[in-house]
Amino acid sequence: TKDREFTASDGSVLMSFLKSKCGKDGKLTDDVYIRCMVPFRKEKAEDGKESYRWVFSSYDVDRCMERVDPAGWELENYKMNPVVLWAHDATIPAIGYAEELQSDTELSGSVVFNEKEFDAFGWSIGQRVKFGSIRSGSVGFLVKEVEFVNHREKPDEKADIIFRKQELLEFSICNVPANPLALMKAEKNGAEKTAS
Numbered sequence: 001t002k003d004r005e006f007t008a009s010d011g012s013v014l015m016s017f018l019k020s021k022c023g024k025d026g027k028l029t030d031d032v033y034i035r036c037m038v039p040f041r042k043e044k045a046e047d048g049k050e051s052y053r054w055v056f057s058s059y060d061v062d063r064c065m066e067r068v069d070p071a072g073w074e075l076e077n078y079k080m081n082p083v084v085l086w087a088h089d090a091t092i093p094a095i096g097y098a099e100e101l102q103s104d105t106e107l108s109g110s111v112v113f114n115e116k117e118f119d120a121f122g123w124s125i126g127q128r129v130k131f132g133s134i135r136s137g138s139v140g141f142l143v144k145e146v147e148f149v150n151h152r153e154k155p156d157e158k159a160d161i162i163f164r165k166q167e168l169l170e171f172s173i174c175n176v177p178a179n180p181l182a183l184m185k186a187e188k189n190g191a192e193k194t195a196s
Contacts, residue, residue, distance in 0.1 A: 014064060015160050018146055025145075026164065032143045034163070050113060051099075052129060056171050057107040057139045067159040072145070073103045074167040084111050085172045086125055088140050095122030098171055107139070109171070125173055138174045141166040 021030045057068045079101060083094040096113040113126025128134040144165035149157050 014066070015148060018143070018161065019148065022146060022148075026147055027145050028143050034141055034143055034166070050126060050130070051110045052113075053108065053110050054137050054171075055106050055108050056098075056101075056137060056168075059106065061158045065158065065160040067162045068107075068139070068141075068166065069162060069164050070103055070106050072163065072165040073107050074144070074165070075101055075103060078168040078170075082109075083170050084113075085140075085170050086121075087174045088138065088170070088172045090170070093119070093122075095119065095125050095173065107168070111137075111171070111173075129173065134173060134175060136174055136176065138172045139168060140170040140172060141168050 018028075018032065021028050021032055023029055057070065057073070059067055059070055061067055078098075082098040082101070084096040084098055086092065086095050094114075096111055098109040098111055101107070101109040111129075113129070114122035116123035125134065141163075143163060144167060145163075147162040147164050149160055149162060151157065
C-alpha cells in the first residue's frame with residue numbers, strides 16, 4: 001500500500017490484508033502493490049542479440065497459494081516503460097528492458113539486458129542468466145480485483161487467492177521465486193533443459 005510495506009510468505013496473511021482492502025465485489029478500495037515470483041524460459045534470439053524469452057507470470061499456484069489470472073493483465077502503461085529491475089529495487093537504474101509482451105494462457109516477453117559498456121551490473125546479471133546461475137523472475141503489479149476462493153464451492157481449487165485484474169508495473173530478475181516452476185526453453189541447438 002502507499003503507507004506501508006510488508007513481506008508475506010504465508011498466504012493467509014496476504015489474504016487477510018487484501019480482504020481489508022476490498023469491497024464485496026473483490027475490487028480494491030486502495031492501491032496494493034504485489035511482487036510475485038514466477039518461472040521463466042529463456043532462448044537466444046535468432047539475430048544473435050542477447051535476448052531471453054521469459055514466462056513473466058503463469059496461472060500456476062505459487063508457494064503463497066495464489067494464482068494470477070493471465071486474462072486480467074493490464075499492459076498499456078508498462079509497454080511505455082518496460083523496465084526490467086534487479087530484485088524489485090526501483091532505487092537503482094533498470095538492468096534491461098522487456099519487449100514482445102504477450103498475454104494469453106500466460107504472460108510472457110523477451111528480456112534484453114544492458115550492455116557492459118554502460119552498465120556492468122546489469123550486464124553481469126544477464127551473464128548469470130546466460131550461464132544458468134540465476135533462473136527466475138518476478139512480476140511487480142498493482143492489484144485491481146481479487147477473488148477469495150471459497151473452498152466449499154470449489155473443493156478442487158488449490159489457491160486461496162486469485163488475482164483477477166492487475167496492472168503490470170515492472171518485471172524483475174531475482175534469486176528465489178515464489179513459484180517453484182522454472183523452465184529453461186531450448187536455445188539454438190534445440191536441447192530442452194529443465195531447471196529445478
